[in-house]
Amino acid sequence: MGDLGCKTFADIPGPLHVWCWQPGATREESPAPKQNRPRPDMKRPSIAVLPFVNLSSVDEQEHFSDGFTEELISTLARCRWLRVVARNSSFTFKGVTVDVRKVASDLGVKYVIEGSIRRAANRVRITAQLLSGETGMLLWAERYDRMLDDVFVLQDEIAGQITGTVEPELGFIEFAALRGQSATDMDAWNIYLKGLWHLYKFDLENLRISKELFERAIDLEPAFAQAYARLAYVHIQLGWYGPLEERGDRIADATALAERATALDDREPAAHLALGRARALGGQPERGIEHLRNALRLVPSFAQGHFALGQALCYVGRPEEGITAINEAFRLSPRDPHLWTFHNMVAIAQYQAGRFAQAAEAARTSLLKENATFWPVMVLAASLGAQERKGEARAAVAELLRRRPDMTAKTARAEFYFGSVPAMSEKFIDRFVSDLHRAGVPD
Missing domain, CATH: 1.25.40.10 (Tetratricopeptide repeat domain)
Incomplete structure (x- = not known):
């Protein structure tokens, strides 16, 4: 069986992971065509938001977790210097235990945000963490405890706060990788970060x-x-x-x-x-x-x-x-x-x-x-x-x-x-x- 990586199809939203099998063939005989996987754009930061996990005891809260994830993707996407993977692609990983590095490779991103939501009565706890897509290392994490008075106001508030925090964090992280390099070796984006x-x-x-x-x-x-x-x-x-x-x-x-x-x-x-x-x-x-x-x-x-x-x-x-x-x-x-x-x-x-x-x-x-x-x-x-x-x-x-x-x-x-x-x-x-x-x- 050969691993063909993620593929997109006209009638299916988002990429699907595809394998091929030929009778008598071995894995070595059908190597994965790596060129088909999206590669990170190294000039600008790129990020994927995985569906936030519903940790509530009530299954009906699943829609709240999905709604919050969509709101965060939408809010991050307003940062024009940041490439954000669309909802359909991120949600192909919903309900699946994943290796962040594999997700980053499949979606072609440098960073991944994941998190969870727990709701009890009228209280909500949202946790979020920013991870390196290359190493899986935790770069930033935060917890938000709120009273649930208005679902949409809460989603908007926390998504905005996460975005407002992650944006400068990514700037610090991106610049740290440039230390020791001279401007003559950099492209316009990295020179901008140094500036x-x-x-x-x-x-x-x-x-x-x-x-x-x-x-x-x-x-x-x-x-x-x-x-x-x-x-x-x-x-x-x-x-x-x-x-x-x-x-x-x-x-x-x-x-x-x-x-x-x-x-x-x-x-x-x-x-x-x-x-x-x-x-x-x-x-x-x-x-x-x-x-x-x-x-x-x-x-x-x-x-x-x-x-x-x-x-x-x-x-x-x-x-x-x-x-x-x-x-x-x-x-x-x-x-x-x-x-x-x-x-x-x-x-x-x-x-x-x-x-x-x-x-x-x-x-x-x-x-x-x-x-x-x-x-x-x-x-x-x-x-x-x-x-x-x-x-x-x-x-x-x-x-x-x-x-x-x-x-x-x-x-x-x-x-x-x-x-x-x-x-x-x-x-x-x-x-x-x-x-x-x-x-x-x-x-």
Whole structure:
């Protein structure tokens, strides 16, 4: 008998595993034609979601497990950089004990998600784990316990949370495999991943490296919308952390690049994210907010989109709505590389709302993250200055000056401007600078 691998047929949904038998033939005489198996696309991550196993004692709950699996496949498929195997193919493995490595080989994917669902009365426990298709190694796992009030809301919530967590995890895993390789040996996708890694360091040197890498990725693949979007994002960050006199040009460049990204692919959420942030900082916050909402309409589980929306809402004086949006980013991506700035923006929103103690707490949490910049220290100093906690304020100012020796009340004010346009209201900036001065920041 010979193993012919997975085959597709016109009248049958999904692939079927096929063997052939010839009288008198041996397995060796009919080798499996390996070329018929789908091979992983090594340029982009690919993933299959196996049907979640129903561990409930009631067989009628099988439809809940299947429905959740379908929702997760659909939600993951909205991540345009991720190739997700369709439901019909994944469900050929339903009810079968499988070797993850064999599944990955048959479906041509690099990663597999599997899990289980247990329901008792009005409580549901969902477990999920991400596995390497090559080695079968466990890469990530999580458990979700919920009350079952609305089946569809629950499925949507947990599927979004899994997607929001798995997406950055895959980015970390994919980049780890590139360490030690130079950009000259990589294709456009891997150069893009390397650029993301440098971008998330949030310091000037790494931002400049990231810029060069995204530009190289675009040279290799001129229609690479995501690379244009992230290059626009780099220009925004270079505006924040580079020379103040360059900010106007940085925002103009970011806007042009983000518009190019949306022209190449109007359904790319990262493009709308970059354009939304650029518009918000360039004096058009309401237009920026609309682009950010577009990003979230495309991918509701896009944690960085929720954060950026929260940030833009704070820019227009709506801190309560901003905190709600940023909390959604925390929920969706608890290990996001932007965590420091999630916390920092919550600190700014709390300060904006006059809750200075909560602002100081959020700023301190932000500073615990390895890639935090000077911003959380500045917010901490202003929050402590507002509370007239003089000893703690002096310590915060000392730390701020250690990170930014040139910081004065005047430069702090300039930090809120991109060109001639303030990111937040003049009233807010006046109060913030006054509290920094009260904390001990020099004129």
